[in-house]
Amino acid sequence: MSRASSIVQTVRDAYDGIEGFLPLHAPVFEGNESAYVQATIESTFVSSVGAYVDQFEAMLRDITGAKHVIATTNGTTALHMALLLAGVNRDDLVITQSLSFVATANSIAHAGALPAFVDIDADSFGLSPTALQAFLEGECDMTSNGCVHRASGRRVAACVPMHSFGLPARIEEIVGVCDKHGIPVIEDAAEALGSRVGSRHCGTFGQLGTLSFNGNKVVTTGGGGAIMTNDPEIAKRAKHLTTTAKVPHRWRFEHDAIGFNFRLPNLNAALGCAQLERLDDFLAYKRALAERYNDAFTKAGIPFVTERPGTTSNYWLCAILLNDRTERDECLEVTNEAGVMTRPVWEPLHTLPMFSSAPRDTLVETLQVAGRLINIPSGVVRRPVK
Structure with a gap:
């Protein structure tokens, strides 16, 4: 199984084998x-x-x-x-x-x-x-x-x-x-x-x-x-x-x-x-999801992004890091084609035409992360999304 196909399977397993389209982060309205x-x-x-x-x-x-x-x-x-x-x-x-x-x-x-x-x-x-x-x-x-x-x-x-x-x-x-x-x-x-x-x-x-x-x-x-x-x-x-x-x-x-x-x-x-x-319920769901992702992606040898010691993340959007831009783009293509919505990180702002002349430092880490990171489904999903 390719790394891209492994990502698809890992995401679906984390959502208890849910079938159909998995959005990145859709709202849930089940309260008042x-x-x-x-x-x-x-x-x-x-x-x-x-x-x-x-x-x-x-x-x-x-x-x-x-x-x-x-x-x-x-x-x-x-x-x-x-x-x-x-x-x-x-x-x-x-x-x-x-x-x-x-x-x-x-x-x-x-x-x-x-x-x-x-x-x-x-x-x-x-x-x-x-x-x-x-x-x-x-x-x-x-x-x-x-x-x-x-x-x-x-x-x-x-x-x-x-x-x-x-x-x-x-x-x-x-x-x-x-x-x-x-x-x-x-x-x-x-x-x-x-x-x-x-x-x-x-x-x-x-x-x-x-x-x-x-x-x-x-x-x-x-x-x-x-x-x-x-x-x-x-x-x-x-x-x-x-x-x-x-x-x-x-x-x-x-x-x-x-x-x-x-x-x-x-x-x-x-x-x-x-x-x-519903905030506490949402946060608990997302933390449990992140823990499942972390366990599964660690076993697969794919770095999953976790909170730093001493901090608590809401895990709004979960993220994984791939080897390089080529692998990133391949995984984006395969996952989205399979109905698992993934996205790259935003284009670094200094590369956009309206901000290209703004002062900046070398931005070494920025460019490294931008070429490797993808966000994976992170929302609260109680049932399949039609």
Whole structure:
């Protein structure tokens, strides 16, 4: 049996021999989703004002430990707003990783800034604190205007590490490096709901953190995101700006800043509340699946990506590493042809035309991982998908 065929069989065995098409990560609606959405429709409060928005934010505070949570329309708007709240201005530089979904860099561009790509750690796929320190010390200077990138003259206004596939990055070390250079950290925890470093939830280490609730995430609101922070003033500003900067009044429409229509609708929040009620069950299922994968792929001699010691991954998307790009592409072809949905990692952001001129380091680990990794079915599947 070829390695590609072995992957197909291993995935199906992990799902108890399930037949038919196996998606990468489809949502599961087996709780109160229909009831809560119907209740929202009957209330007529389907837009950004409603009880479910408040409840959704409260549930996320309880789950993550963040003191303040502001729900937004999607993860991209959450990250865009977080950058503005952290003080990122037009023509600033924001350090992030090239191995990420395009929304990370898009959000930086939406804020008028330019990304600078720094390499990842091979065991977490998250921003490397060692590479970050080398970039800051070798490519930047501390000035009266803060940390400035020497070649471009741009101020380094923020750092955005990502917890890729729900695998926690070395976030404590990243924050430590950034603190020494006066750089705020905004965690892109879009994929990391339920992931922790020690007992602390990802997205709560930096000045701000963001979540995503897209249809393919552990928990979905259809589309949705959230900003997390422990700073009450930042939280107040976040809610104000995401609600079109409207000054509270019973009937007047007064606005005191250029605001954004970024608040999550109540209809979506209703779906999210029902999903969050099932979060522990989802996480337990996904952990058991990851353990089965790890055992089986280890026996087959195929590296399965696991959480680092001292961290807890939500295993949003499980991943394996193949020998090289040629084998990767062969396995993608065979698995998808067999009805087992697999995907390569995103194209590294520095290779995309709109970000090809952005500052970067050598990105050695980024390129190695990009050529070898594939994601395999990782969702909660109770029954065959027709």
